[in-house]
Amino acid sequence: MFVITEQPLDPAPLVESVRRDESGAVALFYGMVRNENMGRAVRYLEYDAYPEMALKKMREVADEVRAKFDVTGVGVMHRTGRLEIGETSLLVAVSSAHRAASFEACHYAVDRIKQIVPVWKKEVWEDGEEWIEGHVPEIPGTASP
Amino acid sequence: MTTVSIRLYAGLQGLIGARDISMELPPGATVGTLRERLGELYPAVLAFLPTLVCAVDEEYVPPEHVLRDGDHVALIPPVSGGCACS
Numbered sequence: 001m002f003v004i005t006e007q008p009l010d011p012a013p014l015v016e017s018v019r020r021d022e023s024g025a026v027a028l029f030y031g032m033v034r035n036e037n038m039g040r041a042v043r044y045l046e047y048d049a050y051p052e053m054a055l056k057k058m059r060e061v062a063d064e065v066r067a068k069f070d071v072t073g074v075g076v077m078h079r080t081g082r083l084e085i086g087e088t089s090l091l092v093a094v095s096s097a098h099r100a101a102s103f104e105a106c107h108y109a110v111d112r113i114k115q116i117v118p119v120w121k122k123e124v125w126e127d128g129e130e131w132i133e134g135h136v137p138e139i140p141g142t143a144s145p
Numbered sequence: 146m147t148t149v150s151i152r153l154y155a156g157l158q159g160l161i162g163a164r165d166i167s168m169e170l171p172p173g174a175t176v177g178t179l180r181e182r183l184g185e186l187y188p189a190v191l192a193f194l195p196t197l198v199c200a201v202d203e204e205y206v207p208p209e210h211v212l213r214d215g216d217h218v219a220l221i222p223p224v225s226g227g228c229a230c231s
Contacts, residue, residue, distance in 0.1 A: 119226025
C-alpha cells in the first residue's frame, strides 16, 4: 500500500497490507512533527508534494528494499498539508519472516524516502517560516543508489 | 516552438508566485535550455538553480534531456519529506 493524503494516517490498514502468512514480524516507523528544530520552536509544519511522482518513487524504494533484504511486504504512507506538533507525517511498514530483516529494511526505506520522494516540508515558527531543503535526488542513469 | 508547462513546488511556488507557468522554447531545447531561460525570466530563481532537479513524465532527468512540445516539467528543489529526524 502506497498513499499520499491530506488525511490523518492510520497505521492499521498499512500493517495489514504488508502482512503475509509467511511474515513473522512487522517493523512500523512513525515520522512525527517535533516541537523544535535546530534550536527553534516549531509551531507547525506544512508539507507539499508532487503526488503522482511521489507514489512512483515510493514504489521504487519498495523495489530496492525487496531486492536488498529478505522481506515479505513493504508499504508507505505520507501525509501532506498542515500538520500540528505530535501528528504523524510518515508511516513505513516492512514485514519479514525474521525480525532482523524488517528492522534493517525499514531503516533503509526511511533513508531512501527522504532522498528521492518529491515531498517538501515548511517549518513555521513564531517569527517566520522556511521551506526546508533536504536532499538533491539522484538522476537515474547518472548515479547509482 | 516547443511549448512546455512547468509546475512549481515548495519555496519556488512562492518565489515565482504561481503553481504553474508555461514557457516557449526553441525546437530541440533541452532541460538545460529551460533552466537558463528560467533564470533569465525569474532572477529570483538563480540562487536555487544549482540544487534544482527537473522531472519529466514523473522521472528525474539530466540537463541534456530533450524536451518535446507539450511536455509537463516539474521543478524539484531538494526534497525534505518525512520527519525532521535525521
